[in-house]
Amino acid sequence: MRKISDGLKHFEKQRIPTEKPLYPFVGNLWNIWKEVGRIPWPLSFEGSRPTWNIADPDLIRDICIKEFDHFTDRRAFIKNDDKVLSKMMTTMKGQEWKDVRSAVSPVFSSGKIKKMSLLMESCGETLVQHLREAVDKSQGVVDVKDQYGAYTLNVIATCAFGTKLDGLGKEDDPFAKHARKFLVENPAVGNPLILIPFIFPWMMKLMPKILPLEAIRFFRDLILDIMKRRKAEGNERGDALDAMMEQEEKEREAGGEMVITEEVIAAQSLTFFVAGFDTTASMMNFLTYILAIRPDIQDRLYEEIEKNVEERANEDGIQRIILMGLLRECTKDCIIDGIMEFKEGDLIYIPVYAVHHCPDYYPDPEVFDPDRFVSPPSHRPMSMLAAREAGIAFFRFSPEAKSSIPQGAYLPFGIGPRSCIGMRFALEEGKLALCHVIRSFRVVRCEETPVSSLPAPLGCRNESLFE
Numbered sequence: 001m002r003k004i005s006d007g008l009k010h011f012e013k014q015r016i017p018t019e020k021p022l023y024p025f026v027g028n029l030w031n032i033w034k035e036v037g038r039i040p041w042p043l044s045f046e047g048s049r050p051t052w053n054i055a056d057p058d059l060i061r062d063i064c065i066k067e068f069d070h071f072t073d074r075r076a077f078i079k080n081d082d083k084v085l086s087k088m089m090t091t092m093k094g095q096e097w098k099d100v101r102s103a104v105s106p107v108f109s110s111g112k113i114k115k116m117s118l119l120m121e122s123c124g125e126t127l128v129q130h131l132r133e134a135v136d137k138s139q140g141v142v143d144v145k146d147q148y149g150a151y152t153l154n155v156i157a158t159c160a161f162g163t164k165l166d167g168l169g170k171e172d173d174p175f176a177k178h179a180r181k182f183l184v185e186n187p188a189v190g191n192p193l194i195l196i197p198f199i200f201p202w203m204m205k206l207m208p209k210i211l212p213l214e215a216i217r218f219f220r221d222l223i224l225d226i227m228k229r230r231k232a233e234g235n236e237r238g239d240a241l242d243a244m245m246e247q248e249e250k251e252r253e254a255g256g257e258m259v260i261t262e263e264v265i266a267a268q269s270l271t272f273f274v275a276g277f278d279t280t281a282s283m284m285n286f287l288t289y290i291l292a293i294r295p296d297i298q299d300r301l302y303e304e305i306e307k308n309v310e311e312r313a314n315e316d317g318i319q320r321i322i323l324m325g326l327l328r329e330c331t332k333d334c335i336i337d338g339i340m341e342f343k344e345g346d347l348i349y350i351p352v353y354a355v356h357h358c359p360d361y362y363p364d365p366e367v368f369d370p371d372r373f374v375s376p377p378s379h380r381p382m383s384m385l386a387a388r389e390a391g392i393a394f395f396r397f398s399p400e401a402k403s404s405i406p407q408g409a410y411l412p413f414g415i416g417p418r419s420c421i422g423m424r425f426a427l428e429e430g431k432l433a434l435c436h437v438i439r440s441f442r443v444v445r446c447e448e449t450p451v452s453s454l455p456a457p458l459g460c461r462n463e464s465l466f467e
């Protein structure tokens with residue numbers, strides 16, 4: 001890894017504008033933590049590690065796709081030898097990550113998602129029922145984020161842990177209680193102290209001590225127990241756990257070294273929990289907020305859903321963690337564009353919020369304009385499944401938008417081989433719930449509806465990369 005002084009000399013020589021380390025040991029970490037939407041200088045220091053802040057879509061594509069072999073990893077937050085925690089996909093590195101990722105990918109194939117969609121369906125119905133109760137109790141003023149949190153928790157319990165949350169919303173339900181400990185009351189979440197190991201890397205060893213180990217053990221034991229029961233009883237539910245157990249079985253039959261072991265399966269269920277709970281709930285929360293402040297768009301969405309729902313289909317039935325940016329770690333020295341010299345150990349930070357607010361790709365970036373992405377609505381009658389596709393359309397590029405928004409400037413789920421493995425799952429989960437909610441309720445702004453408080457990005461281009 002390069003030293004600060006070598007890094008500074010090198011970047012000065014290349015005339016790359018560099019935010020000099022502001023404080024000894026800390027580098028520019030505090031500013032990065034404080035100013036979420038800010039595009040830092042092209043080069044800054046996380047503790048003593050050089051960090052490239054890349055906002056140019058072509059460079060983002062080079063790093064995440066073209067030169068992926070040189071940037072396969074994310075940086076570690078904790079050093080952990082625990083059999084389960086060390087196998088979580090989000091933090092795994094190198095070949096071990098590649099093996100697990102490719103073994104787990106079939107879990108999210110469209111066939112498997114379709115099966116899981118049926119399980120999500122009943123969670124959607126529970127969501128509507130809970131919303132109705134909450135609306136009745138509070139004369140219509142409801143914090144939907146809590147309701148969506150309960151919904152995504154229910155979906156993960158159902159699809160990743162193979163268990164139904166009957167006591168959803170009850171304080172003493174063991175699954176919900178441990179989930180709260182792990183996801184919400186976790187001292188590692190939203191705490192600036194998490195930055196300390198970046199300054200003193202040896203402290204990473206101490207980080208597991210602040211994790212809610214009791215909750216982690218609860219989930220690991222739960223998943224191991226459910227797997228044992230399913231193996232004994234031969235039960236199948238069509239969920240992600242079944243799909244992972246199917247992979248395990250295939251590997252066992254093929255002989256050779258096993259990638260998908262019981263521990264790896266338990267670790268991925270935990271990963272889906274962490275990666276899929278707040279992200280999906282926040283997406284739904286944000287969309288509901290937009291629909292409340294833009295009744296015209298809500299009307300359009302409602303009409304589109306209603307128009308396309310066929311009777312036949314009806315019979316079938318139908319925080320805290322903000323992903324501020326993408327992270328990569330340079331794993332092999334390389335030179336990009338003939339001039340940018342990345343060294344093993346350099347960190348890469350891609351400020352997604354700022355890129356998504358760049359007027360070059362998103363004119364009037366603060367305006368919510370689904371037509372940036374959406375194809376003109378089709379007038380063909382559709383089945384309920386296809387109606388959900390109408391929901392998908394909200395996340396799809398129209399042919400015109402595709403050509404004007406570069407690949408590296410659209411990053412809600414990241415890009416390249418390390419992008420979000422649960423994207424299709426999350427979209428299905430979100431669309432399904434929103435279809436239910438929009439068909440059952442009219443969402444309106446109330447006094448309690450907050451006004452957006454995220455800072456406008458101060459700049460969003462790396463055009464000043466070279467003076």
Ligand code: HEM
Pocket residue numbers: 089090091101271272273275276277279280283323326327411412413414415416417418419420421422423425426
């Ligand atoms: C709206 C909801 C979601 C959003 C916005 C989201 C976004 C992201 C982003 C930005 C990344 C990093 C990608 C990169 O570094 O290029 C990521 C990674 C990941 N996500 Fe999601 N995610 C969502 C839901 C989910 C769900 C539901 C699951 C699982 C069921 C999931 C599982 C994962 C995993 C396992 C990774 C790590 C992939 C790897 O390292 O190979 N995500 N997600």
